[in-house]
Amino acid sequence: MSRYTYRPPLDEMRFVIEQVLGAPARWAAMPAFAELDAETAAEVLAQAGRFTADVLQPLNAPGDRQGCRIEGGRVKTPDGFPAAWRAFVDGGWPALACDPAWGGQGLPQLLNTAVGEMINACNHAWNMYAGILHGAYATVKAHGSDELKARYLPRLASGEWLSAMALTEPQSGSDLGLVRTRAEPRPDGTLAVSGSKVFISGGDHDLTDNIVHLVLCRLQDPSNPAPPGTRGLSLVLVPAVLPDGTRNAMAADGLEHKMGIHGSATCAMRYEAATGWLVGEPHRGLPAMFVMMNAARVATAVQGLGHLEMAAQNAARYAAERVQFGGPIAARPAVRRTLDSLDAVAAGLRVVIYRAALRLDEADHHPYAGCRAAAAAEVSLLTPVLKAFATRQGFQGASDALQVWGGYGYMADYGIEQTLRDARIAMIYEGTNEIQAIDLVQRKLLGGAGPAFEALLDDLARDAGDSDAARALHEQLAQARGAVAALREAAAADPVAPLRAADDLLAGCGHLLLAWAWAAIERAAAPDDAARHALVAQGLRLVLPQAAVHWARARAALATA
Numbered sequence: 080m081s082r083y084t085y086r087p088p089l090d091e092m093r094f095v096i097e098q099v100l101g102a103p104a105r106w107a108a109m110p111a112f113a114e115l116d117a118e119t120a121a122e123v124l125a126q127a128g129r130f131t132a133d134v135l136q137p138l139n140a141p142g143d144r145q146g147c148r149i150e151g152g153r154v155k156t157p158d159g160f161p162a163a164w165r166a167f168v169d170g171g172w173p174a175l176a177c178d179p180a181w182g183g184q185g186l187p188q189l190l191n192t193a194v195g196e197m198i199n200a201c202n203h204a205w206n207m208y209a210g211i212l213h214g215a216y217a218t219v220k221a222h223g224s225d226e227l228k229a230r231y232l233p234r235l236a237s238g239e240w241l242s243a244m245a246l247t248e249p250q251s252g253s254d255l256g257l258v259r260t261r262a263e264p265r266p267d268g269t270l271a272v273s274g275s276k277v278f279i280s281g282g283d284h285d286l287t288d289n290i291v292h293l294v295l296c297r298l299q300d301p302s303n304p305a306p307p308g309t310r311g312l313s314l315v316l317v318p319a320v321l322p323d324g325t326r327n328a329m330a331a332d333g334l335e336h337k338m339g340i341h342g343s344a345t346c347a348m349r350y351e352a353a354t355g356w357l358v359g360e361p362h363r364g365l366p367a368m369f370v371m372m373n374a375a376r377v378a379t380a381v382q383g384l385g386h387l388e389m390a391a392q393n394a395a396r397y398a399a400e401r402v403q404f405g406g407p408i409a410a411r412p413a414v415r416r417t418l419d420s421l422d423a424v425a426a427g428l429r430v431v432i433y434r435a436a437l438r439l440d441e442a443d444h445h446p447y448a449g450c451r452a453a454a455a456a457e458v459s460l461l462t463p464v465l466k467a468f469a470t471r472q473g474f475q476g477a478s479d480a481l482q483v484w485g486g487y488g489y490m491a492d493y494g495i496e497q498t499l500r501d502a503r504i505a506m507i508y509e510g511t512n513e514i515q516a517i518d519l520v521q522r523k524l525l526g527g528a529g530p531a532f533e534a535l536l537d538d539l540a541r542d543a544g545d546s547d548a549a550r551a552l553h554e555q556l557a558q559a560r561g562a563v564a565a566l567r568e569a570a571a572a573d574p575v576a577p578l579r580a581a582d583d584l585l586a587g588c589g590h591l592l593l594a595w596a597w598a599a600i601e602r603a604a605a606p607d608d609a610a611r612h613a614l615v616a617q618g619l620r621l622v623l624p625q626a627a628v629h630w631a632r633a634r635a636a637l638a639t640a
């Protein structure tokens with residue numbers, strides 16, 4: 080019977096990058112990537128595919144069984160995790176999309192995203208260490224002092240050091256305004272950070288000598304008192320090892336025992352007057368942290384895609400081999416329907432997420448300021464949709480896929496059970512999916528992102544072409560416009576109405592993006608590419624009808640205002 084394995088979907092990635100998004104031509108318009116061609120990009124992905132399938136995937140199930148432990152006061156990760164990290168560093172992978180000025184390779188986020196998809200598909204737990212690095216790098220780059228940048232950016236970019244993001248406290252989860260950790264100014268200009276954090280991924284581990292914590296605190300400065308709530312939070316960089324080589328006054332008090340990602344060390348952290356340095360302005364920690372969180376949220380969407388792809392591939396292999404009633408179960412309509420839905424959603428999500436990554440590159444590197452601003456506005460608008468929609472699809476898809484194994488899927492030995500458990504967390508952390516929906520509706524659609532929303536819909540409409548998929552896309556665009564108009568009207572009458580409709584509005588927008596992706600695949604596929612045209616038809620037939628439920632429920636929630 081087939082083993083749970085990974086085939087890097089390199090042909091699909093190339094199709095999306097080159098044919099659907101036309102990325103090489105868009106790279107050519109950006110001086111930072113003008114030298115990059117499609118062949119080089121494909122070779123980078125092929126190498127990453129070999130590393131993820133050969134090194135990371137074999138560590139996934141053993142890492143899940145072994146989990147992390149504390150020995151001598153320090154966290155140990157599963158066997159093989161540190162060596163895999165060293166191999167990753169030696170291959171230059173952490174630096175892929177980092178700025179050459181800080182030792183990075185300066186390649187596009189789009190490639191980094193595709194690499195991230197493969198890593199997450201193969202070993203989500205291991206990627207918890209690698210994934211946070213980019214958010215910390217981006218935050219220090221955007222908000223750190225020159226001294227902090229010089230000290231930390233090259234070592235983060237190279238992967239010599241890793242990072243942790245320390246927001247959550249027992250009383251302060253979604254509501255960060257309740258954070259109590261304190262930062263007391265010292266005469267030498269450093270800060271003494273004291274407090275307890277919970278659920279800190281990679282708070283301690285044995286992959287790197289140093290771990291750079293970005294800690295959300297309340298600054299205790301009598302000359303500049305912190306306002307209450309989220310407007311009084313500051314961001315402080317607290318390294319586990321200080322510049323003089325001594326260990327900082329911080330420790331992992333314990334490890335959480337959890338449902339999935341057992342290879343990821345989820346730490347309860349204690350800071351006891353630990354030395355730190357302010358990142359950004361006093362009391363402006365949350366905006367600074369948002370640089371990290373937005374990067375992390377798009378990366379979390381990629382986790383959903385990775386899980387979905389892994390589940391879809393393996394379900395298809397298993398179904399082709401498992402014989403019941405005289406033939407492979409893959410031929411049974413009920414199983415076929417599941418497999419086809421998984422393939423259609425995975426292919427659509429890949430287009431949607433890669434498009435966002437390409438727009439992220441344009442936001443950072445396009446030569447025209449207007450194009451940079453438009454791309455940044457689009458990514459900001461889409462970030463909550465991508466995070467919540469893709470992670471739900473990842474978990475839901477893993478659950479649907481598990482059904483294909485029948486009773487074997489429920490057993491620990493067949494792989495899909497771990498994928499399902501691992502996929503679940505992505506709906507919770509980096510801002511729960513409900514918080515993403517509120518962000519979309521309150522801060523974006525009813526906030527300043529109205530023009531970005533209109534621009535996005537116009538842009539998606541331009542891509543439609545003329546096909547069944549295009550007609551379906553136009554229908555979704557009309558639904559989205561109507562729902563957002565109803566949202567604005569209802570919000571004016573009852574400020575709670577948008578919150579009732581938020582999750583369905585987000586899911587509706589997610590389906591709209593899938594409809595666009597399938598129309599774009601339809602347009603890009605060669606006329607004789609029967610497999611891709613069939614995949615689009617499956618998406619329209621099996622998945623898109625669900626959109627009507629979300630739009631209808633959103634309208635009903637708004638109408639009962």
Ligand SMILES: Cc1cc2nc3c(=O)[nH]c(=O)nc-3n(C[C@H](O)[C@H](O)[C@H](O)COP(=O)(O)OP(=O)(O)OC[C@H]3O[C@@H](n4cnc5c(N)ncnc54)[C@H](O)[C@@H]3O)c2cc1C
Nearest residue numbers: 244245246247252253278279280345507508509510511513
């Ligand atoms: C494995 C794991 C790893 C993690 N890694 C990190 C990390 O590295 N760093 C870090 O700082 N944190 C981390 N977290 C914490 C994570 O970000 C929080 O668990 C998450 O933000 C939710 O907070 P909470 O658990 O306190 O839930 P709560 O905030 O108590 O929420 C409980 C439920 O209520 C809902 N809810 C809350 N408020 C609202 C609202 N206004 N409207 C609608 N629904 C609402 C939520 O959506 C959720 O469903 C991690 C958590 C886990 C489990």
